[in-house]
Amino acid sequence: MRKNWDAVLFDFDGTLVDSAPDIIAALNRLLDEIGHDAVHYDTYRTRAGDGARKLLTETLIDQGTCFKEAELPVLVDRLLDHYYGLMTEKTRLYQGVPEVLEEIYNSGMALAVCTNRTSKTTKYLLSHFGLTKLFSAVVCADNVSAKKPDAAHLQEAIKSLSTAPERTVMIGDTATDVAAARNAGIKVVVVSYGYSVRPAHDLGADAVLDDFSQLPALLKVFR
Structure with missing residues (x-):
């Protein structure tokens, strides 16, 4: 592959992995535990990449629950405990992901993950799917002062890879x-194919991929 880029940054949920089934299952276990109604998968699928705190907060608000901000950390921890037990039950890599990442890695480009989920769960899943060696940096919500969409998140990855913004491209799935x-x-x-509520072509990206396997060809011509 001709090297037009020095680094490629990847979102995780909805881009590399379809994790929504296990995330929503964990949420429903917690909701049952605290006496709330389960949510419908199809309705909440697009929220799977929001991070545990935001997902839980919005769910409780949707259900008309009154809660104190101070109560959230304990509930988030309980949600994560459920998720840790389910993380690899139904979560799968999207088709073509291992092969494409390997091809990009072998071309000499540096790879990084930039995700709003935690380091613990991200690194566990990367290891589970045998992808750890391909990524020179894994930048998660608990590694940065401000999460996406703040620039600091991606800037930390760019700094870790010792590259320049103009030689770096981001691959994601949402606004x-x-x-x-x-x-x-x-x-x-x-x-x-990810978790965006809005159609991908309406997000204002520089390009849209319908199939992850198309990425190497795009990187050859995309500037």
Whole structure:
């Protein structure tokens, strides 16, 4: 592969892995535990990449629950405890992900994950799927002062890879990823199969992929 880029940053949920089934299952276990109604998977699937705290907060608000901000950390910890037990039950890599990442890695480009989930769960899943060696940096919500869409998240990854913004491209699936890339001054590609509420072509990205296996060909011509 001709090297037009020095580094490629990847969102995780909805881009590399379909983790929504296990995330929503964990949420429903917690809701049952605290006496609330289960949520419908199809309705909440697009929230799977929001992070545990935001997902839980919005769910409780949707259900008309009155809660104190001070109560959230304990509930989030309980949600994560459920998730730790389910993380690999139904979570799967999207088709073509291992092969494409290997091809990009072998071309000499540096790879990084930039995700709003925790380091513990991200690194566990990367190891589970045998992808750890491919990533030179894994930048998660608990590694940065501000999460995506703040530029600081991607800037930390760019710094870790010792590259320049103009030689870096972001691959994601939502408006949050597009905004983060714009804020960091880098190009951005979105996949159409992820967790975006809005159609991928309406997110304002520089390019849209319908199939992850198309990424190597795009990187050859995309500037």
